[in-house]
Amino acid sequence: MLEENQSITIKGTKDGLTLFINDRGSFEDVMKELGDKLSEYNPKKDEPVVPMTVKLGDRYINERQKQQLRELIGGKNRFTIDFFDSNVIHRDEALTWKENSDVKVINRMVRSGQVLENVGDLLLIGDVNPGGRVVTTGNVFIMGNLFGIAHAGSNGDREAIIAASYMKPSQLRIADYISRAPDYETEGVYMECGLIDEGQDKIVIDRLQVLSHKRKGISGFERRILNG
Template sequence: MSNYILVEVNVVNRQKQQYVTIKGTKEGLTLHLDDTCSFQELLAEIDAKLTSNKDPEETPLIGVRLKVGNRFLTKKQEEKLRDVIRSKKNFLVENIESNVVTKEQAFQWNKQTEIVPVAKMIRSGQVLEVEGDLLLIGDINPGGTVKAGGNIFVLGALRGNAYAGLQGKQDAVIAASLMKPTLLSINETINRAPDITEQLESSHEMECAYIDEEEQIVIDRLQVLSHLRPMLTRLERRM
């Protein structure tokens, strides 16, 4: 009698890795995209998933937010993603978030967040403007103007004009050793001399100006900033 050896072959059916995770929110859909697969694999899965999830009936336009993690997308790739999603008729890409930035973007971000120190007096008719935060060691005379994309800190007398938050920062502040300004502006809110004078009392302490809950510029003691704007203490946050 012949001897037979039975060989059992186990076929492992591995589940295909998911490259796209879809989460619904009140604002629309958020797509979390894998940042390790190829771009073509990503496009194919987005196309398949949005097709399978598509409502055959007419539906309102749905906003889509893409989170691409550590994947760097070129302008062409971003446009390709938008085209694939837009082809589903009722989907529209509202935002693409990436953890990766270009050198140019990083340089611009650094310029907008750095503190620029300047030691000089700003005389009448002079204008000093920086993209980030301004630390001025000196006085601002009546008729002099300083402008900053972020905060303004004056180690001296502020008797002229100060424009803070020009990068759209509603939480920007203006601080000075002597606060006697002609005009204060934070983002798009402005206080002129008559309004400011009513808030000021004779004080030998440093003071600050900020926008309160009623969207008005108010002047207070410098000490309140640690509670109102805790994000100012950058060094302490790193420790």
């Protein structure tokens, strides 16, 4: 995309503009070249604002540098940055991503009055007794009996699911949805899951096998749980 000795290239797309920034030159050189290019552009005040995606390749820029780009590209120009696309993330962001994407395996029983909280997906090998509660930002997998409360997607993830070997919960929660009425049979169900059905606008109980169809982003770990 970038010609030799060029720090930046701007391409038009059907969604707006894409700004490609060479990841080898200095940020100061990039800003100077971009400023020179933008100085040739004199938009009229009534022109529509054009969205721009900034592709950084293997370059990492901090929040101060992002703000500098926003001010230079916005300014008197009719552009706005919609998205920064980089192959590189900060160490803290990587650690957060790892924490959120890892499956935490815990072998214990959650008794009445106890609360087990987790970040990311949780695999609990044990029972959740009546009065016990499990809360996680990701999915909940229980290899045991779920009699208490399970809350998946506690940070607002409506794609999260709750699965259990035997499901007869006192309450299911996914994101901001709460299952107050038992959609499951009175005697409970084996190897099923709870998930949000957008069409019905509620939590429903279904067979584990439906996850590969209803949750296309299901991970390899979850596939092993389903398929053995």
